[in-house]
Amino acid sequence: MPSQSQHSEFELIARYFTPSPPGPDAGVALGVGDDCTLLVPAAGRQLAVSVDTSVAGIHYPEDAPADAVGHRALAVSLSDLAAMGARARWCLMALTLAEADEAWLEGFSRGFRALAEASGAALVGGDVTRGATAIGVTVMGEVAPGAALTRHGGRPGDLVAVTGALGGGAGGLALWQRGERAPSHPLLVRYLRPQPRLAAGEALVGLASAAIDVSDGLLADLGHILERSGVGATLAPEALPLAEGLVAALGEEGARQAALTGGDDYELLVTIPGERVDEASARLAALGLPLTVIGRLEAEPGLRGVEDQGQGGWQHFHGRSSPGGSL
């Protein structure tokens, strides 16, 4: 039964989460405070939409810094827009909270808002309710018709490439579980504050033949592209770009496993015709982001070049992740 103190708590939440009035370019005809928000889609664009839920103790450690929880809950959804080459426009947050702790809320809100602002995704609405802590984030972006990067466009002969570096998600979690708390440790930054590759996704439109973000692990996510594109691939595991500090933290074998199967990296995994790789690399270099070729698509189904990964590595690095996934 709602008590007065609970009402006050939710007034507190409203204070932290009532979005600022959006700017004139935000495409918002009617902001929060009504039954719905009214948005103005750009003429002639398609709308890319996705939703992801982050559950405390399953998708992130219960003791993770509040601002990292806010950042991360939005980042994992924005990463889906990046993987489509869409431009982020709006987001909605469905926040379920076990308790309303002001310091936590302040941090959570700060992390969420900072990324929303940096990514151009205006927070246009949401819902706050009581229950086991979970954050559902719906993101909406725009992309020109026919321009979206999908999972099904890979063709035999295309190269397989990845942005940035891999293994940081799993490496950072492993360090966190060992008690590492230095906020600037590069692996903790990777795990707690992943950067959705929105600019890279837009830059790869017209060049990449297929794309996905690395959330479940490189092998699993590449598997989605192979399945949807009806192709196979050979990988060169020695070419994998490893996150800074990963070998020091996990050793050679652990680092390789983390990069192949660890997940939570939120880099973009793309396939790209060989003649376009230089242009793609140049565009990403302008964003300060490396693009590394790690394999090649082939007509023959299946994945070659990596020994059987079994489930051991996967479970090792996914002990904190939920089973489940997107529809």
Add this chain to the structure above:
Amino acid sequence: MPSQSQHSEFELIARYFTPSPPGPDAGVALGVGDDCTLLVPAAGRQLAVSVDTSVAGIHYPEDAPADAVGHRALAVSLSDLAAMGARARWCLMALTLAEADEAWLEGFSRGFRALAEASGAALVGGDVTRGATAIGVTVMGEVAPGAALTRHGGRPGDLVAVTGALGGGAGGLALWQRGERAPSHPLLVRYLRPQPRLAAGEALVGLASAAIDVSDGLLADLGHILERSGVGATLAPEALPLAEGLVAALGEEGARQAALTGGDDYELLVTIPGERVDEASARLAALGLPLTVIGRLEAEPGLRGVEDQGQGGWQHFHGRSSPGGSL
């Protein structure tokens, strides 16, 4: 740590929730199976969006029928589109589940899908994860620019009217808590399977000056209109249309309290210039829905015609509802 059996459970979930390929008129350029869904908004329309989360044991009884839980989770979000006069187009479901029971999932899916189909809201994506059971539903609808019904358009002299009947949400919950389980009991139907008034909302576009759906209770929701419109009102409580069976279930005083403060009715509460009431009534009659005038807006702030309701009634009928609300 995800076990094989958990993976199988989530395959089960995917089987029930992978949306059917949308029809040619659904405005879906790319359906589920990629990082995002790609939608095609109608040219020149605004997009109305809203998200609501339903938590087991807070927003609905843990032992509610599974199909009612699925229906209800979608209905409460669609009701927000109805209150804007928007046409439902798409929905996304973020489902967090404590366990995957096949019979429950079958029922939940059936209830959700049936309402999605009936309301024209194509299920275009979502997310399934493990955690305390909660259902977040994002809905998207379309409305012509300037046509949306809002909370801020009420003017002194406008009449206050409500669609359908009130008190059924609270009355149905009270019966459920007493052990009533007859699925066709009109109050249980009202509480467990509320009908979002989408057609009524669209029919009232151009006639109503303000609108909101009755989710928190008539007085609370009218209060939102008064606040946003900068007006006051006098109500005629004796005019309130009471849900069928409500007086028999709760007595005269209980029925009146349920209608004033009970919430969960998901009827539309509108303000409307007097000269348009006949036209509005005729349009709703064509939909089989009564429209009842229950008061009048006035320039003087405040609400008159009802004695002080205190918090007793509200708490009585909202014991199961969460504190919180929309941003």
